[in-house]
Amino acid sequence: MEEKEREREEEEDIGNGVWSWGAGTEGQLGTNKLKDENFPQFTSFTTKRISYIACGGAHVIALSKNDGKVLTWGRGTSGQLGHGNQNNCLYPLSVNSLESFFISHVSAGWNHSGFVSNDGRVFTCGDGSFGQLGHGDYQSQFLPIQVMKFEDKHVEQIACGMRHTLVLLKGHSANPIYGFGSGKRGQLGVSIDKVRKSCNLPQIVAGFEEVEIANIIANGDQSAALTVDGHLYSWGKGFSGKSDTHHSPESSIPLRFTQVALGWNHALALTDLGKLFILGGKHHGMLSDPQKMSLKKCSSNQSSASIGSKDDSKAPMFREVPGLDGTKVVDIAAGAEHSALVTGRMRIQREKS
Template identity: 25%
Template sequence: MMAEQEAGSLKKKKKIIAIAAGEAHTLALTSDGQVYTWGRGTFGRLGNASDLDQLFPLNINFTDQNDSVKITGISAGAYHSLALADDGSLWSWGYNAYGQLGFDGDNSSVPCLVKLPKAGNETERKVSLVKSGGMMSLAVDDIGSLWMWGNCSVQGNSSESEFILDPTPTPMSVDFYGHTVVKVACGSEHIAALVNGEGGDLVCYTFGNNNHGQLGLGDTNMRPNPQMVDKFNARSLWKAYEVACGAFHTCVLTYKRTQSVPLESLCWTFGRGNNGQLGQGTTKNSLYPEIVDKLPENVLLVSVACGLFHTSVVSSSGNVWSWGMENGLGLCPEATFTEGDGGDALSPRLINDVSGPRFSEPVQVACGAAHTVILADGGYKLWSWGRGRSGVLGNGQEADFFSPKAVLWPPPNVEGPETVANNPVVEKDPEEATEIEKKLSVMMDEMNLLHSKLRIMERYASILHGSIFGKPFEEDKDIPLSLQNSGTFDITKEWENMLESCDRGKLIRLQMFYRNMLAGVEDKMMKQRIKEMLKEYLGSSTSTNH
């Protein structure tokens, strides 16, 4: 009985309650207040005191004067991350060129405390919600006021013809005319918020850049201050309950106001649509909110997320639909698809798991620039798909996957009664478990070292390849077939194949490259020969004089 309770306790610690995705990194928050990150490590965005990439989830260390910190909320911008603790404190890490970490200084590879300006009575403001996007950060305090910092639009400007970004590390409050903010989202240069309206209903406001109509106000004029979107006002038939922002588009989930509880949803989008990210069956922009095309009727959508140029939603029954750039996968224009599978998805397409089209007990969907993550099984399992470079999919690989693949959860260094493949294992005594943990730790260190060496070799190969061919090295295209298939490399044969495939321009480039190289070698040889002749002459001259 005691063993079962202990196993249940361990399983509870591994439950994930929230996920977030940045440009090429992913965050997961567990029910016991731990944060795990994986993906690209540049700028310190993973918060693990390193710039190295991480191929599967790794725990972040939060400390405040030697006290443990329990995290209750997370969010990811393009290259930075935010976390909210249960005591109302705010943490940030990653890229800080625009002050999006909330302080003036360099990037940070570890979590740092962010202080909101004190209230009038000099008490510390407590944060209840965090959100980040692009190069900006947002926080809602405990009285419902919104604060923003980083690469933000200038407020208070009466002109609606010019959009100005004013990078600032100091959180600034946003006036919502006395309304309290309940939910908020931000794109590259715009913000959308759901605020309490009359009778407690949520009303949608937007502000910021509007060059593609992403504010949903019927024009392309920027708004320095929040303005209500008429489609989702207090008198509308449709009541908004979720909002998400892509780079230049916005998505709002609604249900009928006549329903006491949400029973069926409508998904509305507006803004830039050139890659089908609006899901309206076209590549046109939309200045007003319009209903997403071809989503099934009578479904309840429980979560929505936007990448740069793609959008995903998940229903209460576990179906996931995506649309936008490259078949709804996001920013993957270089991806190699099978015949007929490529191109942008202008309408929602159903995402299938290996076991079927549904993910049981769905919790949340999150979109990065070019990857998508779904949290399901009540918070105990993760799947991801899209661009896999730098390990952003969390499955231990760096390959692209065009259908869902399980994230390594729990990761190899997390205790628990289950293996990575979620199969039961025989319980071990504490000493044996400790020894296994040590071996896993050594293995992870070796993997990180090998990964670092591979990155250096990739850069070296890319430099050489660029010098010869005038373009960066592409792993999928430029590795010879003989090396890919057999592991052996016939340099003479591959050289002949390369010359055979070159057009006149490439042959001329090669000729110039090797001509310059040969000239350099001959010049160096000539200089060395001159030195040798001078040395011989001086030596013989000295002996003659003697």
């Protein structure tokens, strides 16, 4: 009994903090220092059990899913921390204006933030100069403000890109996905003319009337959606240097995907069998074999157009990530120009004394 109790206490300690490293000159590491760190630094939370974090351009959102509370830190010059000011914050602080809501999902963009409550409301704050807050103007907000377009709807997820935002409604809806903000690279999946390059109110993303969506993803000028049966759709900035896509895709990849991660110029997709594929990603070796520095193409039955073009010669190809033979991948993540993955762990059984 004592051993089990000790293990439980150790698990609680691990869950009460985050590890962070890298650039820290705007407080985004939460260490109370304006300092870059080459090694992971631990930030402890004495009162909150953090279960999810979202990283933006230089700010972080932490969510405690047990009680629906939110903390933020890092760059706050556009109000993206939701603290009511434009100050940077060197350590985690609660977003007090959301204390009366149970927050179930969060997302961090370049300089804006999004929050979804368990009763289906959606709130945004931060930079609004491209309409990415969805309030019908181009003003920045220093406190989370409810997006009233969804007042009579139930929002389940939000995904913040560099200057645009996607919202997913709960359940199988005829129009499940909305987009707002910058759309000049096609990342909103709505028609944008040459004069009007952004939308400051949520617009329906066309093409998903008969599709049930499980997850939405946004990063840079890219957008993606994963269906409940594992099909991937993507739209926005072209992955392979081709012209941008200004509408939602017309076809998907015939592999069953369980996770998707987007960078600025590449996308990762994880299958139900633990195999990892990539779109784009040649420029910085983001998913290249360290020796070969190249990517292996999928066979013809594993690839198809997914960016809304009927011309297969212009469609980017999914490629299997090399160097992972026999290794099962269980989790993936993508930054602007880098990638990370987690492989399957072996369970070590203790011998009974």
